[in-house]
Amino acid sequence: MEANDSFIRSDEVVAREVGGETVLLDLQAGTYFGLNETGGLIWQYLGDEPRKFSDICSHVLAEYDAPAEAVESDVAALMKDLIANGLAVQKDG
Amino acid sequence: MIDQLEIWKAQEQAELPGKPYDKWITPAGEVAAEFHREPEGYRIRFPGDADFRIDGESLAVRCQPVPGAERDVIETLFVNSVLPVIGNHSGQLNLHGSACALPGGAAAFIGQSRRGKTTLAGACARAGYPFLTEDVIRLGPNALAYDVVPVRPCLRLFGDSAAYLRNESVEPGAETIKTSLAASEHLPFADTVSPLRVIYVLGPGNAPAPSFVPIDPQHALPEVMQHAFVLDVEDKPRLQAHFERLSDLALNIPFVMLDYPRLFSELSGVVQAIVDDVAERGNRTNGSK
Numbered sequence: 001m002e003a004n005d006s007f008i009r010s011d012e013v014v015a016r017e018v019g020g021e022t023v024l025l026d027l028q029a030g031t032y033f034g035l036n037e038t039g040g041l042i043w044q045y046l047g048d049e050p051r052k053f054s055d056i057c058s059h060v061l062a063e064y065d066a067p068a069e070a071v072e073s074d075v076a077a078l079m080k081d082l083i084a085n086g087l088a089v090q091k092d093g
Numbered sequence: 094m095i096d097q098l099e100i101w102k103a104q105e106q107a108e109l110p111g112k113p114y115d116k117w118i119t120p121a122g123e124v125a126a127e128f129h130r131e132p133e134g135y136r137i138r139f140p141g142d143a144d145f146r147i148d149g150e151s152l153a154v155r156c157q158p159v160p161g162a163e164r165d166v167i168e169t170l171f172v173n174s175v176l177p178v179i180g181n182h183s184g185q186l187n188l189h190g191s192a193c194a195l196p197g198g199a200a201a202f203i204g205q206s207r208r209g210k211t212t213l214a215g216a217c218a219r220a221g222y223p224f225l226t227e228d229v230i231r232l233g234p235n236a237l238a239y240d241v242v243p244v245r246p247c248l249r250l251f252g253d254s255a256a257y258l259r260n261e262s263v264e265p266g267a268e269t270i271k272t273s274l275a276a277s278e279h280l281p282f283a284d285t286v287s288p289l290r291v292i293y294v295l296g297p298g299n300a301p302a303p304s305f306v307p308i309d310p311q312h313a314l315p316e317v318m319q320h321a322f323v324l325d326v327e328d329k330p331r332l333q334a335h336f337e338r339l340s341d342l343a344l345n346i347p348f349v350m351l352d353y354p355r356l357f358s359e360l361s362g363v364v365q366a367i368v369d370d371v372a373e374r375g376n377r378t379n380g381s382k
Contacts, residue, residue, distance in 0.1 A: 014333045016340040019310035023340070025318070027332055032315040 001076040003054035006091040009046045013087050024087055033085060038064070039078055050091040053079070098171050099155040106144060106159055109136070115326045120206045126174065128324070135324060137175060142166055145175045147324070152179050165273065172245055173228040177322040180231070182331060186338050188230040189320045192241045192289075193217035195368050197375035199241040199287035201230045202351075203320045204295030209355060212254040213295070215280060216360040219258050222368065223283035224248065224276070233286060238345060240286040246276035257357045289346055290371050292317070296352030303366040306350040313348035314340055347374065 015024045022040030024033040035043055038060065045051060045059045053075065060071050082088035113127035129136040134149030143158040143166075154175055158167055177187035190203035191214035200217075202210045214224040226244035233240045248255075252270045253263045258280060276282035294308065294316055308316065317339050325331060349370070353363045 011329075014329075014336045016314075016336060018314050018340050018343055021311040023311055023314050025315075025336055027326075027329060030326075032318070034311055 001053050001072075001079065003052065005053045006050035007046060007053070007056070007079055007082075007088050008050045008091055009043070009048065010087050010089055011048075015043060026086060029086070031085075033087065035078075038074070042075065042078060046088060097154070097176075098167075099153070100167065101155055101157045103158045103160040103162065106138060106140065109138070113138075115323075128326075137178070139170055139174075143170060145171070147175075147179065152183065154179070169249065174322070177229050177231070178324040181322045181335060182324040182328075184334065184338075186232040186234070186239075186342065187322050188232070188317065189228065189322065190230045190292075191227045192225040192230050192287075194223045194225055194241075194283040194287040195290075195371045196222075197368075197371040198290035199225060200367055200371050201241060201289060201292045202295055203230070203292060203317065208295035208297070209254075210295060211248055211250040212257070212360070213363070215248050215250065215254065215258045215274070216364050217367070218248075218276075218280040218282070220361060220364045221281070222364070223281040225283045225287060232289065232342070239289040239342065241289050242286050243283050246282035248274040248276075248280065250274065253357075257360070263357075290374050291347045291349055293349050293351040293367070296350055298352065298355040300352035301354060303351070303353045303363050305366075305370055306352075308348040308350055310340075310343040310348070313343040316348065317343060 012028045013024050013026055015022055017040060020037065022035040022043050024035065024043070026033070041060065041063060042056055045056060057068070057072050057075050060075060061068060064071070079088065083090060109129050111129065113129050115128040116124055117126040119125050124140055127138040127140070129138065131146065135147040137145045137147070141159060142162050143156050145154055145156050147154050154171070156167060156171065180187045188201070188203060190201055191210040192199050192201040193214045195217070202213050204210055211227045214227055218224040225241050227248045229244050231242040231244055233242050248258070249271055252272055255272045255274050256263045258274060274280060296304070318336070321335065321339060323332065323335065353359060
């Protein structure tokens with residue numbers, strides 16, 4: 001995943017923080033997903049405007065005291081999962 | 094409630110143009126209802142029984158039954174299916190399930206088809222705890238939590254459960270035929286709202302004794318979403334609002350997985366265990382104030 005890769009939430013998903021998790025409902029598939037606290041933080045940050053991979057990582061690093069390499073690896077894994085499940089979309093440029 | 098419904102002359106169900114945008118499928122794989130869009134709103138078709146046409150603006154409903162459809166069937170479809178989807182479309186909260194009024198407040202029962210929701214509400218009534226509803230849990234928000242609104246003084250259940258509730262012996266084959274039991278002195282119906290204390294999700298019946306396992310809110314939400322009614326699965330703003338209401342419910346009301354052996358001989362013990370569980374929740378709430 002490259003620093004300038006940009007992502008946006010799918011507009012087919014509704015989300016709500018419930019009991020310490022962020023629960024996502026894919027409206028098209030009717031499928032639920034649960035994100036932990038870090039996943040929820042990233043989901044909130046993704047918002048409705050495209051966010052660069054590097055900005056997402058910086059946002060997480062600002063909240064957690066963790067090595068940058070580990071955060072980049074975790075964010076990349078989560079973004080791949082979100083995209084694979086149709087919950088987020090990679091945007092050009 | 095049936096007086097809110099305009100019933101037109103009976104007519105055979107002609108094939109409709111286009112595919113339905115949503116369907117309800119029974120556990121046996123049969124189509125229970127089809128949802129179609131129309132220029133003026135929606136049409137819910139219950140194959141072999143009736144079409145209900147809903148005005149998209151006013152949400153007024155008119156029903157076109159098929160020839161020979163029984164009035165009781167029309168009323169049941171209207172009260173237990175059409176009104177709940179319209180209610181949820183309008184911002185209310187209706188769930189598929191049953192409920193009864195216990196000394197500590199209302200207990201609601203949700204779960205997959207044939208998990209025993211109606212039988213359990215009936216067993217509570219048989220033990221002297223009035224049932225509030227047998228198919229639709231209508232929740233009225235109050236200032237602090239949720240009230241369960243009484244819906245219909247009638248239980249629709251399979252013949253073996255009906256025989257148990259009537260204190261009769263079970264006839265062979267009775268478990269395949271659904272019948273209606275009206276509320277009575279022996280099966281009391283609650284005529285006032287009752288504050289909702291807990292929602293039990295009925296398990297498969299594997300437990301050898303009544304078992305109560307709390308469900309976290311984040312897991313209760315997907316569970317309860319399966320038992321809520323939605324008129325328009327493509328209306329995103331309404332779905333988002335519906336999701337928010339169910340999230341609030343999952344955060345504010347305890348959800349508990351309840352499993353017990355599905356034996357009529359065990360039901361009175363199950364009811365007592367539920368009464369004790371609800372009373373204990375009330376004591377905890379009062380003690381925490």
